[in-house]
Amino acid sequence: MDRESWVWGLPGRLKPPTAAEEAVASLPSGGVRKVLLALALAAGMLLAIELALQVRSQVVSGDSIFTVLLAEPRYVVDPETGLQLLNPNRVFTTNGVTVRTNSLGLRSGEVLPVRSPGSWRLAVVGASTVMGAYDADNDQTFPARLEQRLRHDFPDRQVEVINAGIVGFGLEEEQAMLERRIAPLKPDLTIVYTGFNDFLEYCREAHGKGADGHGLPLLSLPSWLMSVDMLKKNTVFLRTSAVRHGGTRDPEGVSLEPYRAKLEAMIKGAEARGMRLVFTTNAKSYRRDQPLDEQMRLSETDRYYTHCFDLNGLHVLYDRHNALIREVATTHGIPVIALDEMVPGGDRYFADSHHFSAEGEALVANALAAFILRRQLLPD
Amino acid sequence: MSFVSLHFLVFVAVLFGLTRACRTRDARNNLLLAASYYFYMCWDWRFAVLILFNSLINFHAARQIATSDDPRRRRFFLAVALAGGLGLLGYFKYANFFIETFAALLHGLGMEADLPLLELMLPIGISFFTFQSLSYTLDVYRRQQPVCPSFRDFALFVAFFPTVLSGPITRAHQILPQIQGEGSDPPERIESGLVLMVRGFVKKVAFADVLGMHLVTPAFSDPSAYSWWFLVVAVYAYSYQIYMDLSGYTDMARGASRLLGFELPTSFNRPYWADSVSSFWQRWHMTMSGFFRDYLFFSLGGSKRGNVYVNLVITFLAIGMWHSAGWKFILYGLIHGSLVALERWARTRRENKGLPPLPTHGLAWAIRVFLVFQVVAFSRILFRAQDLAGALDYLKAIAAGAGGAAPFAPIAVAMLLLAVALHYIPARHTDHWLEVIRRQPAPVWAFGMVAATFGLMALSTGEAPFLYFKF
Numbered sequence: 001m002d003r004e005s006w007v008w009g010l011p012g013r014l015k016p017p018t019a020a021e022e023a024v025a026s027l028p029s030g031g032v033r034k035v036l037l038a039l040a041l042a043a044g045m046l047l048a049i050e051l052a053l054q055v056r057s058q059v060v061s062g063d064s065i066f067t068v069l070l071a072e073p074r075y076v077v078d079p080e081t082g083l084q085l086l087n088p089n090r091v092f093t094t095n096g097v098t099v100r101t102n103s104l105g106l107r108s109g110e111v112l113p114v115r116s117p118g119s120w121r122l123a124v125v126g127a128s129t130v131m132g133a134y135d136a137d138n139d140q141t142f143p144a145r146l147e148q149r150l151r152h153d154f155p156d157r158q159v160e161v162i163n164a165g166i167v168g169f170g171l172e173e174e175q176a177m178l179e180r181r182i183a184p185l186k187p188d189l190t191i192v193y194t195g196f197n198d199f200l201e202y203c204r205e206a207h208g209k210g211a212d213g214h215g216l217p218l219l220s221l222p223s224w225l226m227s228v229d230m231l232k233k234n235t236v237f238l239r240t241s242a243v244r245h246g247g248t249r250d251p252e253g254v255s256l257e258p259y260r261a262k263l264e265a266m267i268k269g270a271e272a273r274g275m276r277l278v279f280t281t282n283a284k285s286y287r288r289d290q291p292l293d294e295q296m297r298l299s300e301t302d303r304y305y306t307h308c309f310d311l312n313g314l315h316v317l318y319d320r321h322n323a324l325i326r327e328v329a330t331t332h333g334i335p336v337i338a339l340d341e342m343v344p345g346g347d348r349y350f351a352d353s354h355h356f357s358a359e360g361e362a363l364v365a366n367a368l369a370a371f372i373l374r375r376q377l378l379p380d
Numbered sequence: 381m382s383f384v385s386l387h388f389l390v391f392v393a394v395l396f397g398l399t400r401a402c403r404t405r406d407a408r409n410n411l412l413l414a415a416s417y418y419f420y421m422c423w424d425w426r427f428a429v430l431i432l433f434n435s436l437i438n439f440h441a442a443r444q445i446a447t448s449d450d451p452r453r454r455r456f457f458l459a460v461a462l463a464g465g466l467g468l469l470g471y472f473k474y475a476n477f478f479i480e481t482f483a484a485l486l487h488g489l490g491m492e493a494d495l496p497l498l499e500l501m502l503p504i505g506i507s508f509f510t511f512q513s514l515s516y517t518l519d520v521y522r523r524q525q526p527v528c529p530s531f532r533d534f535a536l537f538v539a540f541f542p543t544v545l546s547g548p549i550t551r552a553h554q555i556l557p558q559i560q561g562e563g564s565d566p567p568e569r570i571e572s573g574l575v576l577m578v579r580g581f582v583k584k585v586a587f588a589d590v591l592g593m594h595l596v597t598p599a600f601s602d603p604s605a606y607s608w609w610f611l612v613v614a615v616y617a618y619s620y621q622i623y624m625d626l627s628g629y630t631d632m633a634r635g636a637s638r639l640l641g642f643e644l645p646t647s648f649n650r651p652y653w654a655d656s657v658s659s660f661w662q663r664w665h666m667t668m669s670g671f672f673r674d675y676l677f678f679s680l681g682g683s684k685r686g687n688v689y690v691n692l693v694i695t696f697l698a699i700g701m702w703h704s705a706g707w708k709f710i711l712y713g714l715i716h717g718s719l720v721a722l723e724r725w726a727r728t729r730r731e732n733k734g735l736p737p738l739p740t741h742g743l744a745w746a747i748r749v750f751l752v753f754q755v756v757a758f759s760r761i762l763f764r765a766q767d768l769a770g771a772l773d774y775l776k777a778i779a780a781g782a783g784g785a786a787p788f789a790p791i792a793v794a795m796l797l798l799a800v801a802l803h804y805i806p807a808r809h810t811d812h813w814l815e816v817i818r819r820q821p822a823p824v825w826a827f828g829m830v831a832a833t834f835g836l837m838a839l840s841t842g843e844a845p846f847l848y849f850k851f
Contacts, residue, residue, distance in 0.1 A: 034571075034821075034822050034825070035570055035571055035574060035825075037822040037826075038822040038823075038825035038826045038829065039826075039829070040826075041822060041823055041825075041826030042825075042826040042827075042829035042830050042833070044826075045826060045827070045830045046830060046833065049830075220385075220386060220387070221386055227834075228837060231834055231837055231838055232837065232838070235838035235839075238590075238791055238838055238839055239593070239838075239839065239840070
């Protein structure tokens with residue numbers, strides 16, 4: 001048999017590599033130095049761009065890698081809870097947002113050491129939405145506004161609402177916050193706004209990790225690289241699709257069992273400590289009844305952080321999680337306030353996909369106050 | 381560890397430096413073997429045992445075959461190697477398909493059987509490293525390949541990190557001599573290796589992923605939601621997505637190998653220039669189709685023994701099944717096998733009648749190229765759809781001529797047009813451009829690298845694996 005003959009019937013040898021490949025293969029010698037020089041220059045350019053962006057950020061907002069390296073860190077590991085909380089008793093100002101921290105490492109007023117009879121103490125546990133990522137001052141967050149509202153309605157009572165929201169917290173950290181930091185303060189009521197940070201895990205699962213997480217750990221770009229962050233944030237439209245099923249992950253295929261287990265564990269921990277809980281559902285600015293372009297614009301932050309889902313996928317993901325929060329809370333007899341229904345979508349109430357604007361914070365505070373009082377969730 | 385990740389770039393850079401620092405061949409091969417296993421274990425450390433098993437069984441079987449003149453003993457050890465390699469492949473890849481088919485058969489015969497499906501996870505790259513290791517044993521059996529004296533070298537051949545996940549499927553005679561030799565390391569390897577890696581990176585991120593995200597995935601997820609012309613464009617886009625994806629991977633594999641001093645075979649040669657289905661398979665994934673040609677088609681008798689048309693159809697059925705278990709892949713293989721057989725019959729008939737061969741230029745040739753592309757593109761609906769029913773739904777949605785949504789993202793349309801243009805531009809022009817790029821000074825290269833880095837970062841979703849990983 002003619003070994004050179006291509007068996008499908010065409011005579012002759014396989015065609016050699018294309019001329020383009022031959023050209024690539026025959027690049028002249030002596031180019032090593034040129035390649036190394038080009039690589040060094042490219043690395044220098046990338047470094048210069050990054051430095052320029054960091055300097056600009058430092059000048060404009062007072063926040064950059066230099067702050068992290070030279071100034072006091074904003075977040076520190078709290079020795080009592082083991083959680084990464086805000087640096088206690090500090091004032092940080094960046095991008096026009098002033099964060100005043102108390103001795104517990106929270107964006108909240110100092111918790112009174114002694115409670116007067118008949119006083120109310122509430123806590124709100126959550127992540128950046130609770131902490132008030134875009135609120136210019138502590139007083140503008142919805143936990144602070146809730147406190148103001150209750151004080152206004154009950155001027156004779158001592159009212160405290162502890163803001164126990166920390167940027168980046170997921171359910172596990174929120175449970176630890178609830179048990180280790182809030183429970184010892186013996187609040188009359190603890191409101192849990194779970195936030196969406198647990199959703200990020202679904203995209204990490206989809207991102208090239210080995211089967212069932214059996215792969216070895218991988219390097220990735222550090223999150224403080226401003227050039228990458230800026231580029232990615234401003235080009236979300238290139239990487240995500242407006243049409244249905246454009247995501248790389250099917251939201252219906254996401255198992256919510258780990259989320260359910262975490263919710264159950266949080267409730268169990270609270271019950272064991274005699275804590276009274278209220279859950280809220282998670283609200284977002286984009287709604288199905290909005291025009292597609294508006295949904296795309298409003299969902300940009302979510303599509304940036306939860307990039308393995310398309311727009312429809314995010315709707316489904318939020319709906320499934322909110323339904324689960326309702327189901328689990330109802331099973332345990334815990335009241336649920338449906339913020340996803342009570343806060344209308346759009347720019348008026350949201351600063352981005354899921355963080356509230358000032359008007360949104362006020363609306364949430366009022367809705368919470370009304371709910372708590374109507375349900376008589378606080379002691380007489 | 382994906383080829384399109386920072387981790388991979390650092391991995392290759394470190395390995396490049398270390399291999400150059402190795403003073404002996406042994407040290408270099410030990411390092412590359414350890415690195416290759418590390419690379420594979422980044423995906424799933426458990427399945428590294430399968431590569432080791434494949435290496436052990438083929439290495440020892442080949443030794444027994446090579447040292448024996450007893451045909452029965454040689455056949456026995458060949459059977460052991462085949463049973464070991466194909467047995468594992470069959471278990472992980474085809475067990476559930478056969479269980480389901482058997483249950484359906486029983487149901488058809490009026491018997492109900494509640495056969496439990498196995499909860500199996502397909503080890504990534506199993507089709508590639510199984511075939512690569514088996515090719516060595518088969519070549520030794522055919523006395524076309526000397527036995528490899530070093531298990532370490534053979535294990536490196538099987539697990540070599542650029543090829544272990546998605547090929548190109550290399551033969552022992554192509555890579556073992558390079559592993560066993562000191563290797564030549566001319567400086568131009570670095571330039572050409574880097575260019576190949578960048579080219580592969582661009583193909584994957586800027587073309588394959590963009591086409592997949594904006595056109596192919598939406599269309600195939602819910603064909604009924606879109607207009608017929610959007611679905612047709614998505615079919616063409618899929619052809620370019622899969623080409624850019626697999627050839628991009630191959631470019632990166634060849635580039636990384638070249639940086640380390642190894643030359644891998646090419647696997648693609650402008651496949652959509654093909655003017656016949658036979659010609660397409662000469663140009664598409666050549667290392668895979670070459671494997672089936674050499675080890676299955678020839679074993680069946682090729683064109684010399686038995687019925688060549690039956691042999692061709694069987695070979696293409698195996699090619700279809702190689703991709704994955706399922707009736708859609710069997711049908712895909714059957715369609716291509718039948719067309720290749722038909723072309724062979726027509727060509728033989730034409731030759732017997734003394735007619736001249738078909739023209740290789742002009743309008744008639746262009747029409748043939750166009751028609752062959754339609755066959756290739758539309759048969760791939762089977763490839764992309766979830767199952768046969770899904771493929772049928774897709775075709776029905778096109779045939780219905782519905783005027784639903786046609787959400788063409790400008791970036792996707794631009795990349796599709798660019799992909800088509802780049803594919804059909806004559807090679808002399810691309811050669812010229814490459815030469816122009818090559819002649820640019822280092823600062824221009826550096827500027828290009830920065831622009832490419834930002835461009836690819838903006839386009840990279842980070843989640844889309846190479847399509848052939850699942851095979």
